[in-house]
Amino acid sequence: MLFPASTRKSLFRSPLALAIAAALMATPSVYADNAAEVQPAEQSESHKDGSPAQKFQQAQDMRYGSALYHYFQGNSFEALSTLMVSDLRGGIQHHADNADLIRGGISLAFGLEHQAAELFEKQLRKADGEGDQKRLSRYREIAWLKLAELNYRHQNWDTAALQLEKSGAMHKTTLTLNLAIRNGDLQQARQLLNMADLPVAERALGHNNLAAALARAQQFDIAAQDYRRAALLVEQALSRPDMSAEAEEELRILRDKAKIGAGYAMALGGDLNAAAEEFRGVRLDTPWSADALLGLGWTSVNGGNHQQAVDALGYLIRENPLSPQVQEALLALPFSYEQLRRPKLALRAYQNAERKYDQALEDLHNLHSATAHLQFAEINAEADIDLRRYGWLEDATTPALIRINQKYLLQMMQSDRLQLQLAELRDLRHLNRVLEQWQQRLPEFHTLLEEREQRRVDIVRQHDSAQYDQQVQFAEQDLAKLQASLARIEAEQDGLAMLATAGGEEAEYLQTLRDAEALHARLREAGKTGNYQQQTLARARGILQWQASEQYHDNLWQKRKAIAALEQQLSEAARRQRKVARIAAEAPQLNLLAGSVDDAGLRLAQQRNTIERASVAIETQIRDDMRAALVQATERVEQYMAHTRLAIARIQDAAMQGMYDLPPEIEPATTESPPADSDSQDATAKDVTEPVADTDDSAETESEIATEVTL
Amino acid sequence: MFSLRSLSTILASLSLTCAVTVSAQEGDFAADNLENLKQDVLKLNRDLLVLEEDLLFPAQSQVAVYVSMDVGHFFDLDSVKLHIDNKLVETHLYTEHQKQALVRGGIQPLFKGNLKSGDHNITAYFTGIGPEQREFKRAATIELKKTDEPAVIELRISDSGGKQQPEFEVIEWPAP
Numbered sequence: 001m002l003f004p005a006s007t008r009k010s011l012f013r014s015p016l017a018l019a020i021a022a023a024l025m026a027t028p029s030v031y032a033d034n035a036a037e038v039q040p041a042e043q044s045e046s047h048k049d050g051s052p053a054q055k056f057q058q059a060q061d062m063r064y065g066s067a068l069y070h071y072f073q074g075n076s077f078e079a080l081s082t083l084m085v086s087d088l089r090g091g092i093q094h095h096a097d098n099a100d101l102i103r104g105g106i107s108l109a110f111g112l113e114h115q116a117a118e119l120f121e122k123q124l125r126k127a128d129g130e131g132d133q134k135r136l137s138r139y140r141e142i143a144w145l146k147l148a149e150l151n152y153r154h155q156n157w158d159t160a161a162l163q164l165e166k167s168g169a170m171h172k173t174t175l176t177l178n179l180a181i182r183n184g185d186l187q188q189a190r191q192l193l194n195m196a197d198l199p200v201a202e203r204a205l206g207h208n209n210l211a212a213a214l215a216r217a218q219q220f221d222i223a224a225q226d227y228r229r230a231a232l233l234v235e236q237a238l239s240r241p242d243m244s245a246e247a248e249e250e251l252r253i254l255r256d257k258a259k260i261g262a263g264y265a266m267a268l269g270g271d272l273n274a275a276a277e278e279f280r281g282v283r284l285d286t287p288w289s290a291d292a293l294l295g296l297g298w299t300s301v302n303g304g305n306h307q308q309a310v311d312a313l314g315y316l317i318r319e320n321p322l323s324p325q326v327q328e329a330l331l332a333l334p335f336s337y338e339q340l341r342r343p344k345l346a347l348r349a350y351q352n353a354e355r356k357y358d359q360a361l362e363d364l365h366n367l368h369s370a371t372a373h374l375q376f377a378e379i380n381a382e383a384d385i386d387l388r389r390y391g392w393l394e395d396a397t398t399p400a401l402i403r404i405n406q407k408y409l410l411q412m413m414q415s416d417r418l419q420l421q422l423a424e425l426r427d428l429r430h431l432n433r434v435l436e437q438w439q440q441r442l443p444e445f446h447t448l449l450e451e452r453e454q455r456r457v458d459i460v461r462q463h464d465s466a467q468y469d470q471q472v473q474f475a476e477q478d479l480a481k482l483q484a485s486l487a488r489i490e491a492e493q494d495g496l497a498m499l500a501t502a503g504g505e506e507a508e509y510l511q512t513l514r515d516a517e518a519l520h521a522r523l524r525e526a527g528k529t530g531n532y533q534q535q536t537l538a539r540a541r542g543i544l545q546w547q548a549s550e551q552y553h554d555n556l557w558q559k560r561k562a563i564a565a566l567e568q569q570l571s572e573a574a575r576r577q578r579k580v581a582r583i584a585a586e587a588p589q590l591n592l593l594a595g596s597v598d599d600a601g602l603r604l605a606q607q608r609n610t611i612e613r614a615s616v617a618i619e620t621q622i623r624d625d626m627r628a629a630l631v632q633a634t635e636r637v638e639q640y641m642a643h644t645r646l647a648i649a650r651i652q653d654a655a656m657q658g659m660y661d662l663p664p665e666i667e668p669a670t671t672e673s674p675p676a677d678s679d680s681q682d683a684t685a686k687d688v689t690e691p692v693a694d695t696d697d698s699a700e701t702e703s704e705i706a707t708e709v710t711l
Numbered sequence: 712m713f714s715l716r717s718l719s720t721i722l723a724s725l726s727l728t729c730a731v732t733v734s735a736q737e738g739d740f741a742a743d744n745l746e747n748l749k750q751d752v753l754k755l756n757r758d759l760l761v762l763e764e765d766l767l768f769p770a771q772s773q774v775a776v777y778v779s780m781d782v783g784h785f786f787d788l789d790s791v792k793l794h795i796d797n798k799l800v801e802t803h804l805y806t807e808h809q810k811q812a813l814v815r816g817g818i819q820p821l822f823k824g825n826l827k828s829g830d831h832n833i834t835a836y837f838t839g840i841g842p843e844q845r846e847f848k849r850a851a852t853i854e855l856k857k858t859d860e861p862a863v864i865e866l867r868i869s870d871s872g873g874k875q876q877p878e879f880e881v882i883e884w885p886a887p
Contacts, residue, residue: 062777062863062884065818072812077753084757085764112746424745431752438759448766596762603755610748 063089064099067106076110077430098123098139104146111427113150120147141168149175157182171196177206181213189213200237201247204230204254211261220269227262231255231281256282256292263295272303279312290316290325297332301339309336321407322360324636330356331640334647343651350648357641360408364634367405371626374401376425376619398422402626412629418622425618432611439604445597453590459580472573479566486559495548502555506547513540764823772825773861776801776833780813781869786847786877787840788813788868793822794834800824821866831855835866837879853881860886 063086071079083103104119120143126136144167151160152175161179170176170192177196180189193206211226234255238248259281266275276299282292293316300309313333320326334349376399398418402409412418462468489497499506517537523529764773778791788810793801801822805813813819834852841847855862863884871878 062775062818062820062865065777065779065816066820068815069809069812069817069819072815072817073808077756080753081756081760084753085760088757088761110749112749114743114746115750427749431749434756435752438756441763445762445766452766593762593765596758600755600759600762607748607752607755611752614745614748 068102071102071106071109076106077434079106080110080112098135100126101139101143104143108146108150111424113153117147117150120144120150145169145173145175152179172198174198174202174206174209177209181209186210186213186217186219200233201250201254204233204237204251204258207233208254208258208261211258211265215261215265215268220265224262224265224269224271224274227258227265228278230258231262234258252283253286256286256288260288260291260295263292263299267295267299267302272299275299276303276305276308284319290320290323294325294329294332297329297336301332301336304339306336306339309333310340322356322363323407323410324633326407327357327360327637327640331643331647338651343655347648347651347655350644350651353644354641354648357637357644360637361634361641363405364408364630364637367401367408368627368630368634370401371623371630374399374619374623374626376622399622408633409626409629412625418625421618421622421625425615425622428611428615428618432608432615435604435608435611438600439608442597442601442604446594449590449594449597456590472570475566475570475573479563479570482559482563482566486556486563490556493552495552496545498552498555498559499544499548502551502558506544506551509540510544510548513537513544517541768823768825770861771859772827772857774822774824774826774855774857774864775820775861776822776835776864776866778803778813778819778821778866779868780810781867783810783814783868783870783877785842785870785875786837786868788837789839790837791821791866792836792838793866794832794836795824795826796831797834818865826855826857826862828857828859831857833864833881835879835881837866837868841877842875847877849877849879851879851881853883855883858886862886 063082067079067082067086070076070082080103083106100119100123104116104123107113107119108116123143124140124147126140144163148160148163148167151157151163157179160175164170164173164175164179174196176192177189180186180192189210193203193210196203196206198206207226207230211223211230214220214223214226234251237243237251238255243251259278263275263278263282266272266278276296279292279296279299282289293312297309297313297316300306300312310333313329313336316329317326317333330349330353334346334353337343337346337349398413402413406413485497485501488494489501496510500510501507520529520533520537768775774795776793780786780788788805790802790804792799803819803821809819831854832852833855834850836848836850838846838848851866853864855864863886865880865882865884867880867882869878869880870876
């Protein structure tokens, strides 16, 4: 039977997943509430579907924002990793008032319940003086509520109740009601439900839960009233025009469940007609219509309306695979034929049932043998993102063998236990994949480290060369000389000395003059000089002194510039020396990094082994559970088979004794007539039992049956 | 012969109570062990991420670019192209989930790389659907003076209520 995707999802979404969804939804709502307080003016804007537009506050910390970016896409692992890296890099600078709450929510989404509890408790320990009081108070309430939900999951009822009370959200959650039901105090549960401020879907679910508890306590009349109340709430809500398609579907599911529950409660309470009416209100194109049809069948049988029973059971058998409901209907249908005094049809139906049970037993046997080879879906990189997007809310991939044979294993498929096991298995596969990718990258890290080490060695070697040291030494000597010379010239205002050090044409002239003066002094001692030569030399010295005084400041500036350049060069050399020293000191750091890479390699191998062992353990559990479910299914079918064979023997015996010759044929029953419009989405079980044309053209007489049986 | 014998069983199975408790059975892999294993893997992943960052993007040369979106009523983001010194270094096409994550306050780590100390030009080109469902393409730029500290750049898309237009900014954050 094929169903729309939304229906399928609703079918397989377990209560566990719903609870986790509630926990997850709360985390963004914290964020939304936060934003609402900051910018309340834009709250009135609306989306297309009529719901108020949500306002969100932008994160004020890049790493925190990145974690949220991953989390909002359902990548809890990446979100937590980002937050953990952030812890090592200085932590989250902003959002201190709710960071633990957010991290707790993400941890919960990744199945880290203990860590989540610790973080929620940490949130509660925050001092009153920290941050905005109103917001902090709201965060505390949420933290208490999440802790209560966690303790409820761990069956710590009293602790959960206490924490729920502290949360201040007692009337805003169905958890209060569930706790009262758990304690068996149905009176209090009713009061709480009446006082609760809940959305219509949750209120309807609350009535259904309460009704189920009442039915278990044998209070069928009151239970039926609560089921009907739930259905009525849904009817009223569905009449509103602004409902989204998804919300409508959710409500319709709740209505169907309420009607089925009401039908069974009424049947057990003895009101068979009302029960049949409730069963007729259930939609046919749903996976749970089999429960309604079977209920309608049995109610009709017990109410003596065998024709209605035949119609309902016949439709159930014809339109559904060999599920437990159909297995039971296969036995109930011929019984109805017998009540209608149609022994031949009854015999055929029993024989048909026997064949089907045979087939079922063979299928179950084969399935049992195949259990050892049950294959679990491998992670597909692309699909994996979608599967993890909504964490545990998204259906885990059920192994194909179980999915194909869901008619025998539906109860197992719908169980929280299997869904949780598959979700854990999926998480483990994801972790293994992450570690595998890291393992592939480790050689690259080794290469990078080797390159850095090589570069470091080259630089240090270059720095350590004698040539470089000599160059620096010469530069330092030059600088010292220059500084001393300049100090002396400045002190003595010695323009000619400055001219001499400036270089150029003038310096050459000065040198020539000094050589000439020295020569002239030697010649004068020998008495070989005249006045003209002395005057010429004096004139030349005068000219050069004039030029020296003219160029003194310019030359002084040039000298200072040269000294500054030299100092700069030496400073650069010193900086380079420091850098090289740092690089040289990197050796231990690089060794540390290399050690970390080696250590990571060991940890990777170790953790992959642990993941492998955990995966095998969970797979073994699933296989064992599957075997147990198959044994249970086999035992049930064998019982049906025994009943069927007994009935066949009884009819054959009666035929042989001629007992079936006596009664006249009453109005023939319709067994194979389809409902008026079975494809219609709103087709209900009522359509199955509407009067239809008689198509049974059997002309055989009971004596012919007897003959056939005898033969 | 037949009665409503199966009704009680079915009724019990119909219970919609949020009994979300899942009891472990003997021989099951302990939930505590599983949680410890997950935490160990998270720690190892963290250490490897830090190691990778230290090796590939040392603090002295690191530059990280993030994308954020405030509100997003006037702009439906399709893609971002990032140029550093006129060279395309990153391009990203957004999925619906990624856009929603941005609108809800998440910040996307777009690019991480290395830059030498000195002056650099960082330009981002945003394309998408703007007001009145028109194709929209804008650029925003910043002159970055890279020091020995890591540089953090935010590409911020916000709504300008007055202009009824989206605004695009490139903002340099203080080094972490």
